[in-house]
Amino acid sequence: MKISRRGVVAPFHAMEVMKAANERAAAGGDVLHMEVGQPATPAPRQAIEAAVRALRSEQLGYTEALGVPSLRSAIAGHYRARSGVAVPPERIIVTTGSSGAFLLAFLAVFDVGERMAMAEPGYPAYRNIMAALGIEPVVLPVGPEHRFQPSAELLRGLKGPLHGLLLASPANPTGTMIDATTLTALVCECAGRGLWLIVDEIYHGITYRGPAETVLALTDDAIVVNSFSKYFSMTGWRLGWMVVPERLVRPIERLAQNLFISPPAVSQAAAAAAFLAYDELDANVARYARNRALLLEGLPAAGFDRLAPADGAFYIYADVSRYTVDSQDFCRRMLAETGIAVTPGIDFDRCHGHRFVRFSFAGATADMAEAVRRLKAWAK
Numbered sequence: 001m002k003i004s005r006r007g008v009v010a011p012f013h014a015m016e017v018m019k020a021a022n023e024r025a026a027a028g029g030d031v032l033h034m035e036v037g038q039p040a041t042p043a044p045r046q047a048i049e050a051a052v053r054a055l056r057s058e059q060l061g062y063t064e065a066l067g068v069p070s071l072r073s074a075i076a077g078h079y080r081a082r083s084g085v086a087v088p089p090e091r092i093i094v095t096t097g098s099s100g101a102f103l104l105a106f107l108a109v110f111d112v113g114e115r116m117a118m119a120e121p122g123y124p125a126y127r128n129i130m131a132a133l134g135i136e137p138v139v140l141p142v143g144p145e146h147r148f149q150p151s152a153e154l155l156r157g158l159k160g161p162l163h164g165l166l167l168a169s170p171a172n173p174t175g176t177m178i179d180a181t182t183l184t185a186l187v188c189e190c191a192g193r194g195l196w197l198i199v200d201e202i203y204h205g206i207t208y209r210g211p212a213e214t215v216l217a218l219t220d221d222a223i224v225v226n227s228f229s230k231y232f233s234m235t236g237w238r239l240g241w242m243v244v245p246e247r248l249v250r251p252i253e254r255l256a257q258n259l260f261i262s263p264p265a266v267s268q269a270a271a272a273a274a275f276l277a278y279d280e281l282d283a284n285v286a287r288y289a290r291n292r293a294l295l296l297e298g299l300p301a302a303g304f305d306r307l308a309p310a311d312g313a314f315y316i317y318a319d320v321s322r323y324t325v326d327s328q329d330f331c332r333r334m335l336a337e338t339g340i341a342v343t344p345g346i347d348f349d350r351c352h353g354h355r356f357v358r359f360s361f362a363g364a365t366a367d368m369a370e371a372v373r374r375l376k377a378w379a380k
């Protein structure tokens with residue numbers, strides 16, 4: 001019996017490195033985890049307390065497929081408080097992580113064989129989910145000369161039919177952000193050509209050179225994806241959301257009912273309280289800022305001196321071509337010889353990723369300092 005072509009998507013190498021790092025730890029070796037983009041902190045205190053209350057007092061059955069109304073309103077309140085943008089709760093859809101949002105969004109707007117453009121390097125699950133759904137990723141190669149972000153000009157240079165564009169700002173793996181002028185031009189380009197614009201805003205709230213502006217301030221026609229995983233430090237709770245144009249709410253509701261029934265109830269109870277925890281969450285961001293400063297200073301001293309600017313998120317994408325043309329082997333050796341787990345660039349860029357690695361600095365500051373110390377010794 002055969003396995004479907006859909007099942008033959010590429011692995012997520014960061015998770016494979018994590019598996020190898022965990023095996024090393026289980027065998028008694030020490031590991032500094034810099035491979036996975038996961039905060040080292042738990043969910044905020046208010047969220048945990050709300051979850052405990054819900055576990056004790058609520059039935060925690062299925063909820064509405066689009067999410068509980070109080071959480072949808074709380075998310076609308078978040079946009080008002082943090083971005084000054086009014087978003088009707090009816091256009092907000094709670095999902096099983098942003099991963100669930102991508103699946104629903106792609107299914108809702110693209111038919112099999114349609115084509116969506118996205119930057120490379122980029123988050124690998126975009127193209128892997130699309131491949132599983134029979135949607136064709138169209139690569140926009142971006143490098144340091146583009147600050148690793150697409151522009152309207154690059155989009156116009158693409159050949160063949162196109163049905164959508166996916167943006168991420170701040171981006172994974174580079175941390176770079178799209179400036180306001182470029183974003184406005186991309187919104188206009190998409191509107192003019194009738195392209196769906198999907199914007200991954202999962203790293204909003206984690207920025208180092210001024211806040212990231214939501215595309216919702218520019219248009220109601222974009223599909224915006226966000227999550228409780230990163231700024232809210234709730235990866236394992238598997239909760240995200242999207243904001244969609246009104247005409248997409250009902251089709252996505254039907255898909256969500258059938259694919260997921262509802263997002264997890266206990267996580268929804270917890271997440272509503274996460275909006276009371278901005279102080280705790282901003283303290284996490286202050287720690288990421290310290291980690292970032294430590295690495296931006298320490299990595300060049302250890303021989304990693306070609307680094308993407310890291311405007312936001314918690315990643316540093318490093319060009320390691322002076323050491324290797326096989327980033328996967330380089331990461332394996334780094335883990336074996338230093339105990340530092342990082343992700344090979346091939347996860348994010350199939351063409352040039354063999355020359356890059358991604359450091360995640362979401363962990364403890366002491367681990368970052370120790371990583372720099374070990375890398376300096378390793379480089380020697």
Ligand SMILES: Cc1ncc(COP(=O)(O)O)c(C=O)c1O
Pocket residue numbers: 037096097098099100123168171172200202226227228229235239240
């Ligand atoms: C850019 C980006 N988008 C989406 C996700 C998926 O996050 P989740 O499904 O936990 O919301 C990640 C996870 O690392 C990411 O880096």
